[in-house]
Amino acid sequence: MTHGPGEVVVTGVGLAVPGAGTPEALLRRTARPVTGPAPEPFDTAARIGRRGHRYKDRATRLALCAALEALRNAGLIPSDGEEVTVPGDTMGVVASSNLGNLDTACLTAAAIAERSAVDLSPMSLPNASSNVIASWVAIRHGLRGPNLMLCNGATSGLDAVHWGATLVAAGRVRRAVVIGVETHNAVVEDLLGRSAGELLDGAAALVVEGGRWAEARGARAAAALGPYERRAGLTGCVEALLPDGAAPGVWFTPERYAEGPAGAAPVPGAVPRYDVTGAVGRASGALGVLQCAAAVGWLARAGAGAGAGADPDAGAGADPKAGAGADPDAGAGSAAFAVGRGAAPDPVPASRQALITSGDDTADAVAGLLLRPAPDRHDPHPARAPLISMECSR
Amino acid sequence: MSQLVTGAGAVASVGEGVDEVFRALCAGTSGLGELRGFDRERYRTRHAYEIDDRPAPGTDLPGRATDWLLRAVGEAAAQAGLGEDLSEVPVLIGTGLRELRSAELAWRDGTPFDIGRLHFGTALRTRFGAVRTHTFSGACSASLYALALAADLLTTGAEDTVVVAGVDTLTESMYGLLDRVNSEPPDRVRPFDRDRRGVLMGDGAAAVVLRREESGAETRALGRVRAVSMNCDASHVTAPDPQGIARAVHEAQWRAGVKPGDIDLVLLHGTGTQLNDAAEAAAIAEVFGREVSGPLMTAIKCMTGHTSGGSGLLSLIVALESLASGRVPPTLGLAEPLPGAEAFRFVREEAREGGDLRVAQIDAFGFGGVNAVAIVERAGR
Numbered sequence: 001m002t003h004g005p006g007e008v009v010v011t012g013v014g015l016a017v018p019g020a021g022t023p024e025a026l027l028r029r030t031a032r033p034v035t036g037p038a039p040e041p042f043d044t045a046a047r048i049g050r051r052g053h054r055y056k057d058r059a060t061r062l063a064l065c066a067a068l069e070a071l072r073n074a075g076l077i078p079s080d081g082e083e084v085t086v087p088g089d090t091m092g093v094v095a096s097s098n099l100g101n102l103d104t105a106c107l108t109a110a111a112i113a114e115r116s117a118v119d120l121s122p123m124s125l126p127n128a129s130s131n132v133i134a135s136w137v138a139i140r141h142g143l144r145g146p147n148l149m150l151c152n153g154a155t156s157g158l159d160a161v162h163w164g165a166t167l168v169a170a171g172r173v174r175r176a177v178v179i180g181v182e183t184h185n186a187v188v189e190d191l192l193g194r195s196a197g198e199l200l201d202g203a204a205a206l207v208v209e210g211g212r213w214a215e216a217r218g219a220r221a222a223a224a225l226g227p228y229e230r231r232a233g234l235t236g237c238v239e240a241l242l243p244d245g246a247a248p249g250v251w252f253t254p255e256r257y258a259e260g261p262a263g264a265a266p267v268p269g270a271v272p273r274y275d276v277t278g279a280v281g282r283a284s285g286a287l288g289v290l291q292c293a294a295a296v297g298w299l300a301r302a303g304a305g306a307g308a309g310a311d312p313d314a315g316a317g318a319d320p321k322a323g324a325g326a327d328p329d330a331g332a333g334s335a336a337f338a339v340g341r342g343a344a345p346d347p348v349p350a351s352r353q354a355l356i357t358s359g360d361d362t363a364d365a366v367a368g369l370l371l372r373p374a375p376d377r378h379d380p381h382p383a384r385a386p387l388i389s390m391e392c393s394r
Numbered sequence: 395m396s397q398l399v400t401g402a403g404a405v406a407s408v409g410e411g412v413d414e415v416f417r418a419l420c421a422g423t424s425g426l427g428e429l430r431g432f433d434r435e436r437y438r439t440r441h442a443y444e445i446d447d448r449p450a451p452g453t454d455l456p457g458r459a460t461d462w463l464l465r466a467v468g469e470a471a472a473q474a475g476l477g478e479d480l481s482e483v484p485v486l487i488g489t490g491l492r493e494l495r496s497a498e499l500a501w502r503d504g505t506p507f508d509i510g511r512l513h514f515g516t517a518l519r520t521r522f523g524a525v526r527t528h529t530f531s532g533a534c535s536a537s538l539y540a541l542a543l544a545a546d547l548l549t550t551g552a553e554d555t556v557v558v559a560g561v562d563t564l565t566e567s568m569y570g571l572l573d574r575v576n577s578e579p580p581d582r583v584r585p586f587d588r589d590r591r592g593v594l595m596g597d598g599a600a601a602v603v604l605r606r607e608e609s610g611a612e613t614r615a616l617g618r619v620r621a622v623s624m625n626c627d628a629s630h631v632t633a634p635d636p637q638g639i640a641r642a643v644h645e646a647q648w649r650a651g652v653k654p655g656d657i658d659l660v661l662l663h664g665t666g667t668q669l670n671d672a673a674e675a676a677a678i679a680e681v682f683g684r685e686v687s688g689p690l691m692t693a694i695k696c697m698t699g700h701t702s703g704g705s706g707l708l709s710l711i712v713a714l715e716s717l718a719s720g721r722v723p724p725t726l727g728l729a730e731p732l733p734g735a736e737a738f739r740f741v742r743e744e745a746r747e748g749g750d751l752r753v754a755q756i757d758a759f760g761f762g763g764v765n766a767v768a769i770v771e772r773a774g775r
Contacts, residue, residue, distance in 0.1 A: 088628060089641075098512060102497055108567035109498035116436045117570035125571040126631040126761065130492060130531035135762025138628040144638070147626035147764050148539065151492055151531040153513045159528055163543065170546035172624070187501055191509045232481075232525045364515035365525040 008165040009221035009374050011175070011214045012074025012207030013293050016065035017200075017280050018042045023297030026290065028279040042202055055123040056136060059100035062203040063133045063181040064140055067093075070177055070205035071141060075219055083142045086217070092145035092167050092176040095134035096160035098153060098285035101127050103187040133181060145173040150285070154255070154359035155230065155367035156180075157204075157288025162228040162369065164208040175209035180289030200281040204289040206296075211375075222296045226353060226370030237357060237366040238266040247271050248355035248370070250298050252291040255282055257360060267355065274298075288358045288367065295354035295371040302352065303373055348372045395549045396650075396771070398615040401476070401603035402711045403469030405462040406698050407443040407596055411469060415708075416715040419723035420745040424697045425596060426582050432566055439572070439579035442564055443596030443699025456496035456507040460517045462599035463487065463561040467522065471557065474603035480522035485557040486544050487514050487529045488536030490702035490760065495565045514561070524557075531703070533760030534663075535624070536560060537600065538706035538768055542622035548606045559601035560704030569595055583700065584727035585664030585693035586671050586735050593665045596699020600707040613774075617714035620753070620769040621649030627763025634670055634759055639677035642765035643757070647681070650769035652753060654685040657769075659716055659754040661709040664693025664725070665700050674757060675735040689755070690748050692741045696726040706758030710768055713754040717772035722748045 013023050019039030020026050044053070044061040048068060053061055071077045076084045076091075084091060104127040111120060126132050131149035138147050146167055150160040157180035164176040181203035184196045192199070214221055231237035234254065242248060247268045255277045259265055267273075276294045277283050283290055352373055359366040404411065407425025408418035425443040431454040434440050445462065448455060471480060493512045500507035510516055513529035532539045537560025544556035572593065573579065580591035604619065623646035627638030647653065663674055679686055694712055695701075701708055716722045722741045731738060741748075756768040 089625065093626070102494070102501075105491075105494045105565055105567040106498055106501035108570060109565070110502045112436050112566055112570045113433070113502060117573040118438065120570055120574045122571065122575045124567075125575055128565070128568045128571050129490060129533050129761040130494070131490075131533045131536075131760070131762050131764065132631065134532075135626075135631050135764070138626045138762070139631065142628050144626050144628045144641075146539070146542070146624040147532070147628075147762065148543075149531045150528065151513050152527075152529045153510060153515055156513075163528075166543065166546060166550075170550055172546065191497060191501055230526045232519075363510075364519045364527065 006169050007211035008168050008208050008225045009211045009214055010206050010223040010225070010296055011209045011219045011221055012070040012076065013222065013296050014066040014069025014073055014205040015293060016042050016044070016062045017202035017204065020280060023293045024301060026276050026279060026294035027274060027297055057101060057104060057127045058183045059097055059181050060133050060136050062183060063095060063137055063179045066181065066203035066205035067137045067141070067177050067179050070207050074207035076207065077141065082140060088142040088144040090145065090174040091143045092147060092173040093134045093138050093143050094148040094150065094160045094164040094176055095137065095179045095181065096150040096156040096285045096289065097133055097181045098151055098156055099182050099188045100133055101130050102191065103185045104128055106187045137177065137179060145176070154363040155288065155365060156285035157290065158356060158358040158367040158369055159288065161206065161208065161288055161292055165225050168208060168210045174213040175207060177205055177207050178289055179203060179205040180286035182284045182286045194282065198282055200283040200286055202280060202286065204286060204293045206289060206292055221374035223299050224372045224374045226372050228367070228369045230365050230367045232365060233361045234357060234366045235266040237368040238355065241355065241368045241370055242350055246350040248353050249302065249351045250274065250354045252276065252295055252354065252356040254357050254360040255287055288356065291356045291358065292371060295356055298354055299371065299373055396607055397545055397548050397619045398605045398607055399602050399617050399619060399714060400605050400615050401470040401474030402616055402714065403466035403601040404708060404711055405445065405466050406598035406701065406708065407445050408697055412711055412715065416712060419694055419697055419712060420721050422724055422726060422744055424726060425699060432569065437570065437573045439576065441581055442594050444564065445597040454499060456499050456505055457493065457511070459493055459495065459561050459563040460511065460514060463514055463559055464517060464521050466599040466601040467557060467559050470601040470603050476603060478522055480524040480557060483524065483555050483557055484526040484547065484553060485518055485524045485559065486540040488540035488560040488703045488707070489529060489531055490533050490536055490562050491565050491568060492529065492531055495563050498566055532764055533762055534700065534702050535706055535758035535760040535764045535766040536703035538622060538756065538758040538766035539624050539764065541619065541707065541768060542624045542766055544604050545619060545622050548604060554606050556604050557601060558604055558707065559599065560707040561599035562702035562704050563597045564595045580666065582727055583666040583695045585662065585666045585696055585725055586675065586731050586740065587728045588730045588732050590666045590668065590671060593667050593700045596701045598698060598701035598704050598708055600704050600711055602707065602711065615773040617717060617773045618771040620652070620771050621646055622766060622768045623649060624766045627765065629763055632761050634673040635763055636673045636676040638763050639673055639759060639765050640680045642767045643677055643681045646755065646767035646769050652769060654682040655688060656753050657689045657755050658751040659713060659722060659748065660689050660691045661713045661754060661756045662691055662693040663757040663759050664695055666695060670759065671732055672734070675732060679734055687737045687739055689739065690722050690741055690746065691738050692722055692725045694723060706756060706766060710756045710770060713756050713770055716748065717751050717754055720748050720751055722746050
């Protein structure tokens with residue numbers, strides 16, 4: 001099977017999260033193993049070194065770590081280098097963070113009130129701009145396509161994945177690295193009214209790529225992006241993605257989603273649920289990207305034959321029989337038409353798809369996305385992908 | 395493929411509403427004033443282009459940027475006939491600094507502020523029922539970036555109508571850090587002048603309604619967006635790269651299917667800093683070549699200050715008004731153009747009747763090397 005013209009796939013995943021080195025490790029339900037100490041904070045120097053990073057804020061360093069791993073995982077940078085091996089203007093950056101530079105803004109304002117602007121360090125200037133994270137990722141890897149920074153509240157990470165896919169679908173770029181990152185510090189803890197232990201200090205990154213472009217360079221797709229919706233509430237969002245109550249194979253719930261009385265949840269009780277923030281802390285603008293990374297782990301596990309049903313953790317907190325929840329017929333019929341705006345009928349049954357939702361009914365909106373197994377590559381001689389017209393001009 | 399602008403809204407230091415803002419700019423009115431909301435004793439720089447809506451001098455309130463954004467979006471939506479219901483319409487907001495000013499006040503002074511309102515989705519939902527809202531924090535090109543994304547949503551057929559907006563207010567952190575790095579504090583913004591001393595920030599918001607082109611809709615349109623480019627220098631975290639800017643200008647013209655000789659008017663980014671204006675001049679000179687003396691050029695930050703993420707869209711609205719009216723606001727404070735811009739046809743000192751203006755280019759560049767350039771066209775008459 002070859003990729004449709006508009007298909008966008010995930011070709012790389014990278015994490016910079018304490019205690020979770022792989023996407024599958026995000027499929028945990030507690031912050032740490034039952035025994036043993038809490039994981040150490042993620043050591044950015046171990047991955048990206050110390051040189052050249054002195055004046056970058058913590059969120060930027062974490063983002064660089066996750067982006068580096070995702071690019072390497074996608075085969076877009078050599079094992080010994082950092083510059084991408086594809087033309088820099090064929091690749092964009094979309095970063096998401098709500099809290100990343102709050103400390104620079106607030107500490108600088110306080111320092112001015114205590115003394116004066118003359119005493120500030122000029123090296124803080126870049127960090128006063130919220131897009132510093134996306135900028136540094138572009139500089140580090142030579143990514144000259146569109147460079148977006150989402151600061152969009154609870155849904156921001158999932159929105160960022162959507163915009164990465166939109167850049168690809170619109171032909172602006174062939175691929176984009178999408179990063180979600182948050183950190184904690186005195187300013188963040190104070191403004192959120194939460195302790196450090198409750199909050200994520202980490203980053204996740206995905207490479208999203210046009211299916212045909214991935215295929216043209218022989219890259220393996222770990223997942224395919226399905227439709228995305230942003231709606232007023234959780235129920236409306238899920239219904240838009242999965243009409244007629246089709247049951248997904250797994251549900252990545254909003255942060256700290258509290259299951260209401262039986263039948264109140266918009267997803268059947270038999271579907272296993274994961275709240276990735278249980279393992280890594282409240283994730284704010286990083287959540288959606290972390291969820292996608294975790295969903296890639298779930299798809300890999302399902303694809304390896306184990307399926308969600310073999311997951312000993314699956315369904316904890318939901319129906320105890322949820323492990324068997326991958327009812328092969330569940331919703332498959334209606335899922336064939338589980339489409340977003342203008343999408344083609346969907347050949348992948350809902351039960352093989354991961355439903356991801358960020359934001360809850362108290363947020364300004366709920367964003368949802370379906371992540372699916374990547375199509376098998378059967379054609380040994382994929383047609384040479386034509387250059388899009390834009391690139392002919394360069 | 396082009397899109398129609400069917401509504402516009404603006405709030406700035408020089409006025410409220412598109413008509414008032416454009417009239418003020420054409421009259422050479424500047425929003426320059428002494429710092430209103432910060433303690434002046436803490437800075438060498440003492441001026442900015444602020445909206446004078448605080449309760450008393452030296453005091454500050456949270457949520458001012460949000461208020462202006464809602465007013466600009468309201469004006470644009472009303473003009474486009476959308477009314478107050480944006481529940482089905484995507485709203486893309488470009489901002490440099492979000493509500494970081496409110497966060498500064500909350501953390502330092504204990505001013506009550508809901509941190510969930512750092513982005514603008516909650517306020518837009520409350521006022522307009524909007525849920526498909528996206529706050530992009532893309533430095534000083536953010537609102538033109540948002541325009542590019544909106545154009546893509548219309549081009550791919552995903553949407554029929556998108557609201558695009560931009561907004562920013564001064565943060566003390568950004569104002570203070572700019573003060574720290576300026577060698578000599580500027581007392582006004584003098585784009586492209588040999589003796590320019592740097593940038594001063596300004597308050598403001600701008601919004602447009604973008605619609606897919608359809609027959610019959612053009613008669614009431616304010617103008618047409620032909621294309622918007624967006625790229626990234628990927629070279630320096632604050633300094634601009636003339637090559638990256640030139641690529642963005644060239645790509646916008648290529649996407650729009652126009653040549654430099656087709657451009658009648660350029661709204662320059664023109665921040666009045668040494669580096670930015672020199673880089674922009676070099677890029678314009680390179681792309682326009684022998685045509686560089688053709689289009690009229692102006693830069694409105696001399697009167698509005700640098701309205702950061704909202705500045706690109708404010709310039710775009712001014713460009714559409716200029717195309718419609720033939721009047722082009724002046725670049726105040728431009729006595730002698732910087733080296734390399736001597737051949738540019740700047741509009742100076744007072745507004746100029748430009749005659750038959752059809753196509754305009756709008757530049758916006760930001761920290762991190764994020765560049766966006768729009769090409770717009772006068773609506774048919």
